[in-house]
Amino acid sequence: MSLHLLLKSLLRRKVVTLLLLVQLALTLALLVNSLLLAGQTRDKLNEPTGLDLPHILQVQLKPTTTDLRAQPLLGDLLERQLAAVRTLPGVKAVAYANQGPVRQGGNQGNLYDPNDEARTNVPSIPAYIVSPDFFAALGLKLLEGQLPQTAVPLDGEVRSPMVLTRSLAEKIFPNRSAVGLDTSYAPVAAVVEDFFGHLMATEIMYNRIQVAPLLGVDWGYALLINTEPSATENIRQQLPDLLRQIDPNIEIFYIRTLKEQHQRLYSNEFGLATLLGILSGLMLLVAMVSSYSNAHFHALKQQQEIGIKRALGASKQLIFLELLSENWLTTALGALLGVAAALALNKMLASVISLNALSWWLPLLVSLVLLVCVTVATWYPARIATSVSPATATKTL
Amino acid sequence: MEQFFYYVKVSWVSIKRAPLPYALTVFILSLGLGVFFANATFYYQMNSDPLPHKSDKLFYPMTLMVPYECNDCLPPRIHSYSNVQKLSASDIPTAKVAMYSSDGYLRLSSSQAPTPVSIRITQPAFFSMFEVPLLHGSVWSDDKARQELILSKQTAEKIFGRSNVVGEKVLLDDRHYTVIGVLDNWQMLPRLYDANNRNHVNDADQVYMPLETGYDYNYMSNSQSHTFDDTDFRQLGTQGRTGALHQLQFWVQLDTQAQQQAYRQFMDNLVADEKKAGRHQSTPNNQLVAMRDIVRFFGGESADIKAFALVTLLFLGVCLFNASHLSLNRYLSNQYEFSLRRALGASRLQLQQQMLADVLLMTLFCTLCGLLIAWGGVELLNYLWPANRLFGRWDPTLLLLLLGLTLSSSYLVTLYPSLRASFGGLNQQLKE
Amino acid sequence: MIQLKNLSKVFRTELIETHALRQIELQVSEGEFVALTGPSGSGKSTLLNVLGTLEHFDEGDYLLDGQSVRGLSDRQLSALRNEKIGFIFQGFNLIKDYSLLDNIELPLRYRGISASERKRRALEALELVGLAARKDYHPSQLSGGQQQRVAIARAIAGQPRILLADEPTGNLDSLMARQVMELLEQINRQGCTILMVTHDPDQARRASRQVQIVDGQLSDAAMYDPLAVKLA
Ligand SMILES: Nc1ncnc2c1ncn2[C@@H]1O[C@H](COP(=O)(O)OP(=O)(O)OP(=O)(O)O)[C@@H](O)[C@H]1O
Numbered sequence A: 001m002s003l004h005l006l007l008k009s010l011l012r013r014k015v016v017t018l019l020l021l022v023q024l025a026l027t028l029a030l031l032v033n034s035l036l037l038a039g040q041t042r043d044k045l046n047e048p049t050g051l052d053l054p055h056i057l058q059v060q061l062k063p064t065t066t067d068l069r070a071q072p073l074l075g076d077l078l079e080r081q082l083a084a085v086r087t088l089p090g091v092k093a094v095a096y097a098n099q100g101p102v103r104q105g106g107n108q109g110n111l112y113d114p115n116d117e118a119r120t121n122v123p124s125i126p127a128y129i130v131s132p133d134f135f136a137a138l139g140l141k142l143l144e145g146q147l148p149q150t151a152v153p154l155d156g157e158v159r160s161p162m163v164l165t166r167s168l169a170e171k172i173f174p175n176r177s178a179v180g181l182d183t184s185y186a187p188v189a190a191v192v193e194d195f196f197g198h199l200m201a202t203e204i205m206y207n208r209i210q211v212a213p214l215l216g217v218d219w220g221y222a223l224l225i226n227t228e229p230s231a232t233e234n235i236r237q238q239l240p241d242l243l244r245q246i247d248p249n250i251e252i253f254y255i256r257t258l259k260e261q262h263q264r265l266y267s268n269e270f271g272l273a274t275l276l277g278i279l280s281g282l283m284l285l286v287a288m289v290s291s292y293s294n295a296h297f298h299a300l301k302q303q304q305e306i307g308i309k310r311a312l313g314a315s316k317q318l319i320f321l322e323l324l325s326e327n328w329l330t331t332a333l334g335a336l337l338g339v340a341a342a343l344a345l346n347k348m349l350a351s352v353i354s355l356n357a358l359s360w361w362l363p364l365l366v367s368l369v370l371l372v373c374v375t376v377a378t379w380y381p382a383r384i385a386t387s388v389s390p391a392t393a394t395k396t397l
Numbered sequence B: 001m002e003q004f005f006y007y008v009k010v011s012w013v014s015i016k017r018a019p020l021p022y023a024l025t026v027f028i029l030s031l032g033l034g035v036f037f038a039n040a041t042f043y044y045q046m047n048s049d050p051l052p053h054k055s056d057k058l059f060y061p062m063t064l065m066v067p068y069e070c071n072d073c074l075p076p077r078i079h080s081y082s083n084v085q086k087l088s089a090s091d092i093p094t095a096k097v098a099m100y101s102s103d104g105y106l107r108l109s110s111s112q113a114p115t116p117v118s119i120r121i122t123q124p125a126f127f128s129m130f131e132v133p134l135l136h137g138s139v140w141s142d143d144k145a146r147q148e149l150i151l152s153k154q155t156a157e158k159i160f161g162r163s164n165v166v167g168e169k170v171l172l173d174d175r176h177y178t179v180i181g182v183l184d185n186w187q188m189l190p191r192l193y194d195a196n197n198r199n200h201v202n203d204a205d206q207v208y209m210p211l212e213t214g215y216d217y218n219y220m221s222n223s224q225s226h227t228f229d230d231t232d233f234r235q236l237g238t239q240g241r242t243g244a245l246h247q248l249q250f251w252v253q254l255d256t257q258a259q260q261q262a263y264r265q266f267m268d269n270l271v272a273d274e275k276k277a278g279r280h281q282s283t284p285n286n287q288l289v290a291m292r293d294i295v296r297f298f299g300g301e302s303a304d305i306k307a308f309a310l311v312t313l314l315f316l317g318v319c320l321f322n323a324s325h326l327s328l329n330r331y332l333s334n335q336y337e338f339s340l341r342r343a344l345g346a347s348r349l350q351l352q353q354q355m356l357a358d359v360l361l362m363t364l365f366c367t368l369c370g371l372l373i374a375w376g377g378v379e380l381l382n383y384l385w386p387a388n389r390l391f392g393r394w395d396p397t398l399l400l401l402l403l404g405l406t407l408s409s410s411y412l413v414t415l416y417p418s419l420r421a422s423f424g425g426l427n428q429q430l431k432e
Numbered sequence C: 001m002i003q004l005k006n007l008s009k010v011f012r013t014e015l016i017e018t019h020a021l022r023q024i025e026l027q028v029s030e031g032e033f034v035a036l037t038g039p040s041g042s043g044k045s046t047l048l049n050v051l052g053t054l055e056h057f058d059e060g061d062y063l064l065d066g067q068s069v070r071g072l073s074d075r076q077l078s079a080l081r082n083e084k085i086g087f088i089f090q091g092f093n094l095i096k097d098y099s100l101l102d103n104i105e106l107p108l109r110y111r112g113i114s115a116s117e118r119k120r121r122a123l124e125a126l127e128l129v130g131l132a133a134r135k136d137y138h139p140s141q142l143s144g145g146q147q148q149r150v151a152i153a154r155a156i157a158g159q160p161r162i163l164l165a166d167e168p169t170g171n172l173d174s175l176m177a178r179q180v181m182e183l184l185e186q187i188n189r190q191g192c193t194i195l196m197v198t199h200d201p202d203q204a205r206r207a208s209r210q211v212q213i214v215d216g217q218l219s220d221a222a223m224y225d226p227l228a229v230k231l232a
């Protein structure tokens, strides 16, 4: 069997071969890029968040009457809700907050070192207004300073002290302890470990927290509940009724674990990766159908040729190998084209969505997968073709 | 006609002789078309123009009249109350409207359970500028604050059980209002009047409230609001009207080139005067964006749909290649018969008519299968990207487009192979 | 060199059994030119196919160079065909997609002969049949007689010891047929054993020996007295 002859016979079927090559190339390009995107999405879903995502529940809710949405009734409502939730078995800590973590965006503010505004200003930082148990509810580790123990009103005489996450503290006060220093809003009382705040903030891990009463909840508010792993689901079930018992004038928008919240953040990426995955599967299927039908048709058409070759001394094995290697050759050529196509598609996709550059091994891997699929699809028709009787095939009509 | 049926019959017989390759061809072609069409549905609907005769006459002005200094910033996308008043103080626009959206709870009496509703807080011009159809009643006669609401038809039906509820009383967030109008079914798609924060993919609002009333009762925007000074957002009625609390969207209607030019000039003068008066320091950066460009300007185009559109186009390409490949194989295995027929005296024309019958039959099958696959695809896309669900629907134009696409694809897939079969060297084929 | 012992071949389909060959006893020695004749459907082609190991047989034995082909594997049989046997078919059976040269080189290729040697031998064979000038043509560009000459060139390029020809002139006019016959005789003179199926009594007469098959059996006359056949 010779490459030279294979190439020659491919060249004699220019159009068919070209169609096959283009198709294989496109398949490879798509497969490579969907794998890339799928990997990327998986990486995002596995990124560190600094939070025990599956076991922290967030209830998003809003009072349905105007009085309940402002002080003093709001403060009372919050106290009653927190007290009630605390009694549920398996609750480790519960806190209110104007907004939960692990979100796209929300209430944000800026912050800087008043001595060096130009250099240290961070424009978009999630600004949390919370009850003292917020840190326990998120399981945040205290790194330095002291966590505020009581809620200090934001519109009062005394400024409510601020808690920063580690990376934000390092950004605003590089190379020194932030505790006790003044910021553009309030002095820093403590620094806690980083956690995932808003995706749209300057940095995901930047967060500023003030322990204070909520002034108004026109946008709703969150109850954050840290649970024993075994009790999470149970607590989630009980919460709606419990909260409505405390006060029926509320709308509960959702109760989610932070893990679900995190997945929802990337649901678009997940959706695209899923779609591309499905499409890749379909493309592989199409490639296999094409290989199969090509081999099948070819074998039919070549019955005579195969018969002649058998008469001239080619063994069954040799013919089988010849048929397979013809497909391997086209696959290899297609894969070669496909690498170029994959690079081009990568460029085009990267211009509309965020997509990493290709690594060298991915096209290689996908070529291999393609090769396996094509081989599987060719196997059966090739087997049939080799079992053709040379005596029959060489018989004249 | 009879001749045509004969050709269709011949096609059918040749399909029946080798159903598998034909079925595969149809399957692959419909797969490509269906997948492409499912995504194209969203792409087409999201990029469609809901007001084609007006979308180049409605403009969204933006200025950098803010209390911070910035010399290479884009202006904020939302306005403060005072800036809107300054931008409205001109007779140049044919119409102008400020608005924002908020949430509330609607009920008939305090004993009833509240229904959460989305509220558009706006001015009377909104309804004429965006051609909102009114079913009953009327809109507010001027821009003043008043205890009057306009409801969407569904909301009226939900709360009252009927649509003609003009003059009825309702409670919105525990305040009494009179219903003065009910809208007819209306859903601008995409909702270009609210393109900030990708809100253009959302449902139409359920309740409409006068802008001044919204400010008096301290309704905050539920989409985006920004305080650039120390305005207390709980004092919307007072500080909110003077301070740098930005939350309003603002549209002007400029029908002619001259009006547009004049309004640009007006904005330039306004910003320059304000700067001279020391009310802001930034280098002016005025924008006047037409409604048809607003989504692009705000960067709200769906990257995922676009990316997937690219990919499905490729997939369609692959399927076309593949189907023509399959069909070429099919024709080549019939080639002997083709040649024989030509040797027996069939003219090229007759063979081409035969081919036409093949194309039509293929189109029929592919349209049916393609629609089925597209339907499944739309369902899948709705499931994976629920935010876009409003756009997953078909209209006659779109369906016609599909039919055209299927026809041309079938033609392409059948053309080359049958040309090969009917125009190839006759003697060579018989000899082989 | 060829020895058939009591060889039988039955074709079985769902409906009928055809006894294509019955208890064939045949010996052919080195250098003979054997003409196989017989009425249509009598089993000539089948016999040739069995001789060429393209077809299996049911009973008896077939010794080639004293070695039985029974129980040889497909690979061994292929090698045997490749090295010892050349085929010429009524329908030429050239490979359309290959040039003449590639067609002729094919059996040499299977034998693993180097490219230069392959080319030399193929050209030599083409030279012999007088078509060297058209080595890069494709079969469809040749006339029937030319195609058959290429088929002969392919059969002899591997220098087989046996040439099996099934009605090699069946599709040719008499002039072409004579040319082909002369070619075969020339090859036979160089020491190659030839078995040829023919319907043409003149051609059969030119062979060194005639064998007649009737209804799958060698007729007695043919077995012992070639002359008797000629008279009959
Ligand atoms: N593959 C087969 N399956 C079934 N029967 C077969 C097969 N091949 C040949 N036969 C039968 O075997 C018998 C011998 O056939 P063969 O081809 O050997 O005849 P032949 O002598 O070469 O005839 P002709 O002169 O017409 O070529 C015939 O009756 C034929 O029908």
Ligand SMILES: [Mg+2]
Pocket (backbone or CB within 6 Å): C044, C045, C046, C166
């Ligand atoms: Mg015969």
